[in-house]
Amino acid sequence: MSRKPMARPGGRSTRVQRSVHDAVRALLAETDRDNLTVPMIAARAGVTPSTIYRRWGDLQELLSDVAVERLRPEAAPDDHGSFTEDLAAWAESFLDEMSSPPGKAYIRDALIGDPDGTNAGQCSAYAAEQINIILARATERQEPTPPLETVMDQLVAPIMYRILFRPDGLGEAHLRTLIDRATNAGGQEG
Amino acid sequence: MSRKPMARPGGRSTRVQRSVHDAVRALLAETDRDNLTVPMIAARAGVTPSTIYRRWGDLQELLSDVAVERLRPEAAPDDHGSFTEDLAAWAESFLDEMSSPPGKAYIRDALIGDPDGTNAGQCSAYAAEQINIILARATERQEPTPPLETVMDQLVAPIMYRILFRPDGLGEAHLRTLIDRATNAGGQEG
Known part of the structure; x- marks a missing residue:
C-alpha cells in the first residue's frame, strides 16, 4: 500500500x-x-x-488491496443486550464470513500481495474495531470485560488459525468453547 | 501436493x-x-x-512444498524436566523461528501455493506433533495437562496470528501470558 x-x-x-x-x-x-x-x-x-x-x-498488490476493502465491515456489530451475546453473534458471523470460499480467498490475497504487512494488519484492525465497539457497550452496561488483546488471543486468533491452518476447520461446539473462554477472561491479565 | x-x-x-x-x-x-x-x-x-x-x-506450488519441508522440525523438543518449562522453551523457539524474515516468508509460501490447504495443514501438524511430545512427557511425569487442542488455541494460534496479522508482533511479556494461560488450562474443557 x-x-x-x-x-x-x-x-x-x-x-x-x-x-x-x-x-x-x-x-x-x-x-x-x-x-x-x-x-x-x-x-x-x-x-x-x-x-x-x-x-x-503489481497484480498481487492490487488483489491484496481489493481483498482488504472487501473485508472491511459494513456496519457496527448488532446490539443483543449483553456482552456474551454480542460477542457470540459477532464471532459466528466472522467465522461464517472468513471460512467461506470467498472469505478464504480474500484472506489469502490480503496476506500475499503485502510485503510490508500493512494489509494483513488492516484485516486485524477491522476485527479489533468491531470488538472494541462490543467492549465499550459492555462497559456502559457495567458488565465486566476482558482487555481487547485477550479477546484477540482467545477468540479471533484461534478462529483465523483454524481457518488457515487446520484441515478440520472449527465446529459450533468448539466456537462456543472459545467464546466462553473469551467472555470469562474478564479478570485475567491482558 | x-x-x-x-x-x-x-x-x-x-x-x-x-x-x-x-x-x-x-x-x-x-x-x-x-x-x-x-x-x-x-x-x-x-x-x-x-x-x-x-x-x-506451477512455481507457487513448488515454493509451497519447499517451505513446508523447511518448516519441518529437526528434532523432538528438549526435555527441561517440567511441562511448563518444556512448553515455554518450545514456544520461545517457535516464535523466534516463525517471526524471522525467512520464517515469515516460508509461512507465506506454504499458504500461497496451496489451494487445497494440505501444506498449511502440514505446518500446523508439525507444531501439534511437537506439543504432543511435550504433553506425553508431562503425563509420564504425572503432571496435569490441557488437551492438545487447547494448547493450539491458547498458544500456537495467537503466536501465528500475531506474526501474520498484527503489526506489533508479540513481545516477551505477552508470550509469557500466553504460556501461562496454556499451562494453567489443565482442568479446562478442550
Whole structure:
C-alpha cells in the first residue's frame, strides 16, 4: 500500500481506485483469478496498465488491496443486550464470513500481495474495531470485560488459525468453547 | 501436493524432489524470490522444466512444498524436566523461528501455493506433533495437562496470528501470558 497516494474523496485518485477495484471484482465474478491480468483489468476499468503498475506495483498488490476493502465491515456489530451475546453473534458471523470460499480467498490475497504487512494488519484492525465497539457497550452496561488483546488471543486468533491452518476447520461446539473462554477472561491479565 | 506421487526413498521420484528442492533453496540464497523461474530452477536441478510442471503444477506450488519441508522440525523438543518449562522453551523457539524474515516468508509460501490447504495443514501438524511430545512427557511425569487442542488455541494460534496479522508482533511479556494461560488450562474443557 505504500505506493498509494492519499486519496481525496471525489478526487481523481479516488475515482481511479474505485473503477479499478470495481473492475477486479467484476472480473473475479466472471473468471478464475489465475486468468486475471493487469491489461485485462485496465481495459475494464478504462485506465492504462501503467496507471495500475504505478499505483499498485503489481497484480498481487492490487488483489491484496481489493481483498482488504472487501473485508472491511459494513456496519457496527448488532446490539443483543449483553456482552456474551454480542460477542457470540459477532464471532459466528466472522467465522461464517472468513471460512467461506470467498472469505478464504480474500484472506489469502490480503496476506500475499503485502510485503510490508500493512494489509494483513488492516484485516486485524477491522476485527479489533468491531470488538472494541462490543467492549465499550459492555462497559456502559457495567458488565465486566476482558482487555481487547485477550479477546484477540482467545477468540479471533484461534478462529483465523483454524481457518488457515487446520484441515478440520472449527465446529459450533468448539466456537462456543472459545467464546466462553473469551467472555470469562474478564479478570485475567491482558 | 495432490500431483505429487508417493516417493519411495532412494527412488527416482525422491531424487528428483531432493534435487529440485536443493536448487530452490540455493537460488533463494542467491536471488530475490520474485526473480525465480521454473526454467532457472530446472537448469540448476538438472531436470527439464516439464518435470517440474508435471510434478508441482506451477512455481507457487513448488515454493509451497519447499517451505513446508523447511518448516519441518529437526528434532523432538528438549526435555527441561517440567511441562511448563518444556512448553515455554518450545514456544520461545517457535516464535523466534516463525517471526524471522525467512520464517515469515516460508509461512507465506506454504499458504500461497496451496489451494487445497494440505501444506498449511502440514505446518500446523508439525507444531501439534511437537506439543504432543511435550504433553506425553508431562503425563509420564504425572503432571496435569490441557488437551492438545487447547494448547493450539491458547498458544500456537495467537503466536501465528500475531506474526501474520498484527503489526506489533508479540513481545516477551505477552508470550509469557500466553504460556501461562496454556499451562494453567489443565482442568479446562478442550
